[in-house]
Amino acid sequence: MKPTVFVPAHITGFFEVVRADDPLRTGSRGAGVVLDRGVETSIKVRGSEDKTVVRVNGKKENGESVSLRSLEILREITGFREGVSIHHRVDVPIGCGFGASAACALGSVLAVVRELELPVTVNTAGSVAHKAEVELGTGLGDLIAEMTGGIVIRTREGPPGYGRTDRITDRGLYVLTETLGELDTASVIRDETKVGEINRMGAGMIRRLLREPTPRMFMELSREFATGTSLITPELREPLEALSEGTLGASMAMLGNTVFALSEDPDAGGDDVYGIDFSGARFL
Amino acid sequence: MKPTVFVPAHITGFFEVVRADDPLRTGSRGAGVVLDRGVETSIKVRGSEDKTVVRVNGKKENGESVSLRSLEILREITGFREGVSIHHRVDVPIGCGFGASAACALGSVLAVVRELELPVTVNTAGSVAHKAEVELGTGLGDLIAEMTGGIVIRTREGPPGYGRTDRITDRGLYVLTETLGELDTASVIRDETKVGEINRMGAGMIRRLLREPTPRMFMELSREFATGTSLITPELREPLEALSEGTLGASMAMLGNTVFALSEDPDAGGDDVYGIDFSGARFL
Numbered sequence: 001m002k003p004t005v006f007v008p009a010h011i012t013g014f015f016e017v018v019r020a021d022d023p024l025r026t027g028s029r030g031a032g033v034v035l036d037r038g039v040e041t042s043i044k045v046r047g048s049e050d051k052t053v054v055r056v057n058g059k060k061e062n063g064e065s066v067s068l069r070s071l072e073i074l075r076e077i078t079g080f081r082e083g084v085s086i087h088h089r090v091d092v093p094i095g096c097g098f099g100a101s102a103a104c105a106l107g108s109v110l111a112v113v114r115e116l117e118l119p120v121t122v123n124t125a126g127s128v129a130h131k132a133e134v135e136l137g138t139g140l141g142d143l144i145a146e147m148t149g150g151i152v153i154r155t156r157e158g159p160p161g162y163g164r165t166d167r168i169t170d171r172g173l174y175v176l177t178e179t180l181g182e183l184d185t186a187s188v189i190r191d192e193t194k195v196g197e198i199n200r201m202g203a204g205m206i207r208r209l210l211r212e213p214t215p216r217m218f219m220e221l222s223r224e225f226a227t228g229t230s231l232i233t234p235e236l237r238e239p240l241e242a243l244s245e246g247t248l249g250a251s252m253a254m255l256g257n258t259v260f261a262l263s264e265d266p267d268a269g270g271d272d273v274y275g276i277d278f279s280g281a282r283f284l
Numbered sequence: 285m286k287p288t289v290f291v292p293a294h295i296t297g298f299f300e301v302v303r304a305d306d307p308l309r310t311g312s313r314g315a316g317v318v319l320d321r322g323v324e325t326s327i328k329v330r331g332s333e334d335k336t337v338v339r340v341n342g343k344k345e346n347g348e349s350v351s352l353r354s355l356e357i358l359r360e361i362t363g364f365r366e367g368v369s370i371h372h373r374v375d376v377p378i379g380c381g382f383g384a385s386a387a388c389a390l391g392s393v394l395a396v397v398r399e400l401e402l403p404v405t406v407n408t409a410g411s412v413a414h415k416a417e418v419e420l421g422t423g424l425g426d427l428i429a430e431m432t433g434g435i436v437i438r439t440r441e442g443p444p445g446y447g448r449t450d451r452i453t454d455r456g457l458y459v460l461t462e463t464l465g466e467l468d469t470a471s472v473i474r475d476e477t478k479v480g481e482i483n484r485m486g487a488g489m490i491r492r493l494l495r496e497p498t499p500r501m502f503m504e505l506s507r508e509f510a511t512g513t514s515l516i517t518p519e520l521r522e523p524l525e526a527l528s529e530g531t532l533g534a535s536m537a538m539l540g541n542t543v544f545a546l547s548e549d550p551d552a553g554g555d556d557v558y559g560i561d562f563s564g565a566r567f568l
Contacts, residue, residue, distance in 0.1 A: 113453045121497045122434065122451035149563075150406065161439075161450060167406035169397045171567040213405045279433075279563035283455040 005110045006284050007103035008038040008277040009092040010145045010152070011175065012254040013222030016202030017195050018157040023134040024127055027157030028141035030202060030254075031209055031218055032099075033175055033262065034149045036275035037091040039100060040284070041107030043084050043115055050083025056104070057090055066101045067108040070132040074109055077128065078118045086111070095182035097256020099142030105129035106143055106281055114283065122147075123161035130159035137186030149280035151218055153209055168213045171278070176247065176270030178239045179258040188231070188255050201228040215262050219249030226252040233257060243269045289394045290568050291387035292322040292561040293376040294429045294436070295459065296538040297506030300486030301479050302441040307418040308411055311441030312425035314486060314538075315493055315502055316383075317459055317546065318433045320559035321375040323384060324568070325391030327368050327399055334367025340388070341374055350385045351392040354416040358393055361412065362402045370395070379466035381540020383426030389413035390427055390565055398567065406431075407445035414443035421470030433564035435502060437493055452497045455562070460531065460554030462523045463542040472515070472539050485512040499546050503533030510536040517541060527553045 015030025046053075052071055054061040061067070067086055074080070086108050092098040106129040113120045120128075126147055133139045144163045145152040156164035188194050205221045226232045232240070232252050236259055243250035243261040246268040250261035259270075266273045299314025330337075336355055338345040345352070351370055358364070370392050376382040390413040397404045404412075410431055417423045428447045429436040440448035472478050489505045510516045516524070516536050520543055527534035527545040530552040534545035543554075550557045 110453060114455065117498075119496055119498065120453065121437065121494065122453055124450075125453060153405070161448070164445070166408075166445060169394060169402075169404065169406055169409060171398065210405065212403055214401075214403065278566045282562045 004043065004114060004284060005041045005107045005281065006038060007041070007107045007146050007281040008149065009035040009103060010099035010142045011035065011097060011260050012141060013218055013251055014202055014205050014225035015141055015254055016199045017140060017189060023131045024159055024162060026134050026140070027130070027159070027163060029154050029157050029206055030141055031151070031153045031206065031221070032145050033151045034145055034277045034280065035092065035098070035175055036277040038146070039091070039103035039107050040089040041104065041111045042087050043111040045115060046083035046085055049081050052084045052086070054086045054088070056088045056094070064136060066105045066132050066136050066138050069136060070105040070109050070129045071112060073128045073131055074112060078120060080116050080118060082116060084112055093179045093258070095184070095256065096179045097183065097253030097258045099139060099146060101138035102129065102133055102142035103146055105132050106146060110281065110283070123159070127159040127161060137190055139185060140189060147280045149278045150276065151215060153206060153213070155206060166210070168215060168218065170215050171276070173215055173262050173264060173276055174266040175274040175276060176243060176261045176263055176268060176272070177253070177258055177274070178243065178271045179256070180235055180239070181257045183255055183257045185255045194231070197229045201225050216248045219251060219262055222251035223249055231255070245269065288327065288398060288567060289325045289391045289565065290322060291325070291391045291430050291565040292433065293319040293387060294383035294426045295319065295381060295544050296425060297502055297535055298486055298489050298509035299425055299538055300483045301424060301473060307415045308443055308446060310418050310424070311414070311443070311447060313438050313441050313490055314425055315435070315437045315490065315505070316429050317435045318429055318561045318564065319376065319382070319459055320561040322430070323375070323387035323391050324373040325388065325395045326371050327395040329399060330367035330369055332365050336368045336370070338370045338372070340372045340378070348420060350389045350416050350420050350422050353420060354389040354393050354413045355396060357412045357415055358396060362404060364400055364402060366400060368396055377463045377542070379468070379540065380463045381467065381537030381542045383423060383430060385422035386413065386417055386426035387430055389416050390430060394565065407443070411443040411445060421474055423469060424473060431564045433562045434560065435499060437490060437497070439490060450494070452499060452502065454499050455560070457499055457546050457548060457560055458550040459558040459560060460527060460545045460547055460552060460556070461537070461542055461558070462527065462555045463540070464519055464523070465541040467539055467541045469539045478515070481513045485509050500532045503535060503546055506535035507533055515539070529553065
């Protein structure tokens, strides 16, 4: 079993939530940065109608899993019958605002489509994974960003084919992060009061970023968003101040107990340092 | 002067032309394949208001140039005043249906935006290059494909941000080519009779490819298109038959005096062999 799909991780800086009855018209607009590490997904086909099994860094996943749900949706669409053994090698913190769930979901779908030669385009594969994310509340906008790469502006919500992205022209920057623990995305994006605050703060930020599409402005808006929504937890305030020194600015990863900064200097702080991936999800 | 931007080459298999008064609503729909070789563009800023100079593989370009026109449009939008020396290292045949003009135009714009830190997003950079292509008649659809990577289906015409793309999920295939010489794109896409034939044949092919999104179907439709439009020149018929053996099918590169085939075997024929690039245009 060799790695077949790489999906880079993604940190959102600011966003607004768009809900519709159709999960394929549901998602978020906003902006974030795609990292040069993420999730490598490899699969093994297990023969007809075997059970599907998902492992994350070797450990079997039980219960609700976005990878499993993605494959169920793919099965409904294409009628494939084989059982599949999925292995995710996740190279970023899980549940901490790195978009790992979207990367797992997308990796699973693309790997199965490729391996079983299912008649499914890349956008359709993305839609399947997006639908699973929306259903389980694990994410709203990481997926299309992870398919795009770069410092991504999501100008319209939704999966690829409906959603729209643009990018800031840049290179040579590093993403510095410090993670203090997990944060349950679903508990925030299903909280109406919080979503109200998010949407009040997030509205208009894309327009401001498009007017001055620079990494510095992206960080400035992200910081304004984190502070204004009161999503930022007290424990993040100190690392956030520390990481603001000698960088283009620091803010909170949406949604995770993580601070991140963009910097020309990889040694300017933080526990982890990443490059920016400009290519997006791909077969290895 | 070091390479700063890589834009992969692109071969179109079939297409239809969409014209509007606005060049940003003009383009083509269709499908093609993005190659792992293309154009590397590096630039040198020459100080205020110097003349812009374009070199292709070391040779100075005179007269009408899509790179020069792209930079004029960029200058109108952003007001930058510096003269720029552009160098394109083109690693594919020029004027032979490899989308080299789009790759040069896009590479020029992205390199200048990056180097002068102009407040321009990647989509806007793409729009500028697309506009120059449409104005000069050098291409209609290569640009957005080259920004996407893969076996690209262009479901809506136009530059990134307006145009839409999808992709066939595949890897491990090679693109085999044989080039017999140049063909002037503008002379075809400005010929109303030919455009009529192209649009009659191309209409409906995207829908057929989306119904069965496989490399083999892409080649089948491309062949049907090349034959049906009578764009194929007599001299291409023999290499086309030869290249059909042992491959997923062969057809003519639109628009160039080139035959191409997709194959699992890199040694199945042709003069040149390429991999498929799945990442699209990027900074090096």
